[in-house]
Amino acid sequence: GAGVSQSPSNKVTEKGKDVELRCDPISGHTALYWYRQSLGQGLEFLIYFQGNSAPDKSGLPSDRFSAERTGGSVSTLTIQRTQQEDSAVYLCASSLVSGDNQPQHFGDGTRLSIL
């Protein structure tokens, strides 16, 4: 069945450029997360969307990072004026929402390399 889809799978860009990463969650999943995974840093939470509620942006590392989720489905993570330290794998996950936290389904990630 269709899982969480992320695109592109790999992105190489020059320092200072803007990048957009896309996430298509599983249909019907109202919760969507973005994480960053880099060597030695584990899994770093970036932002959380839940339905029509205001997103939890507490994990965004700087104002160069932003994300939106249009129509409660597809999400894009934008990094402006990229820096070399932004190089990482960016993961998206989605889940159903009920009274209990439901398991997250992860995409394969976008590997971002800043030259």
Place this chain on the structure above:
Amino acid sequence: AQSVSQHNHHVILSEAASLELGCNYSYGGTVNLFWYVQYPGQHLQLLLKYFSGDPLVKGIKGFEAEFIKSKFSFNLRKPSVQWSDTAEYFCAVGLGGYQKVTFGTGTKLQVIP
């Protein structure tokens, strides 16, 4: 805000050794608890979860975890590891469906044949 601690960052074991990975969290209320695994080159996937009921939870591939409320812990165990268990393991804690889940920093397990 809740926090999740995984004290072991890197664990090396020989095949057939027993495994216990620690996970502690900081919230005192009702929690939902998870362990996820990421095998080399694969995406993160759920290993097991605890919502309520029996505090000893069994997951896939012979893994289990025990929720000890008094210790705020949810340690992952396996009696006898295999080389194929080499992976990174993440503990995660949620405070209920409408609040986000917080992940620990992960533990890399390396099993030597």
